[in-house]
Amino acid sequence: MRATRAVIHLDYLRDNITLVREKTGVSVCVPVKAGAYGHGALRVAGAALAAGARYLAVATVAEGEELREGGISAPILLLSVPMPEEIPRIIGAGLEALAGDAEYIDALAEAARKAHRGVALHLKVDTGMGRIGCRPEEAGKLAARIADHGLFLAGTATHLAVSDSTAEEDRAFTTLQLDRFRTALDGIRALGIDPGIVHAANTGAVTFHKDAWFDMVRPGILLYGYAPPDGEGKPSLAVKPLMELESRIVFIKKVKKGESVSYGRIWSAPEDTFVGTIAAGYADGIPRLASGRWEVYVDSAEQGSLRPLVGRVCMDQCMVDLGPSPVASRWDRVVIFGGPAPDAGALASRAGTIPYEICCNINKRVPRVYSG
């Protein structure tokens, strides 16, 4: 196996799911879209269900099919709108569609009829995210349309735009979204239709908005181990990051004072030092914007320590300053984030992004190694 690998702690996923179940007391839907945010969809799905998750959620039909082919029989919610030609595959794979418009609902009904099968769907209400879904006042009409087609309304859902923010204005917007959602639910119930499983809460709503929990929560990044900061900047829930990105020092050289390292020559040695080359770069998922702004954990036999990345991060390699009298040696393990190094959330802040993007960007060529 190559030097660079992502270690995924599935035992932490179990702990995080348990924490969310205990906190909310409702069912959990685990978003495993984008390869479970880079952690590997099938393994994460299996561990999530074993830990008591009720639903899985994907973004594409192919992601849902991959889970079915891997033997997953739990309910899978398709969060995004597919192309019309993909709709028969939703029926084929037994995915539950999240629909918020008549055209999609009618197309699902048509495909189900042709396949002589049923399809369960969740009505998506747009309460202020502005992405997909019907207006709150249209919810009743669409629920009736679903019923008229003889389709099963398994749930009713909305998505929150700023639930992870503790700013007053944002908290007020979430309250407004939830008010609109309740109006939509009233509209459905007024017609004598059962809205099914009611769900709205993403990560921020699990930690900050109790009134958004309803029957089921859908936190993604929280279950992968990153909680939004509370008003004091501390993590809002004690979840543990699942992912640790590690590599090896594959080369060490002495660099004399004033000599530069890597593209663009943005770094020159301030004094004679030893520089190690790590077998991972931005093509593996280390953000190039972390160049000169990050410290990695060098796991030397004698003494592990955090050492600065120096020079530009390259596509397949990056460099670490080991100091003038290093204890590190060639082939030593280096942890780029997670575990003994600061986590992907800290790296994201340094690189001007969010932990979602750091985890999703861990490239396919990086093998995942599962522990726990």
Ligand SMILES: *Cc1c(COP(=O)(O)O)cnc(C)c1O
């Ligand atoms: C991705 C997604 C989630 C999970 O979001 P997090 O911010 O990771 O908690 C929940 N619901 C929908 C509709 C999503 O697309």
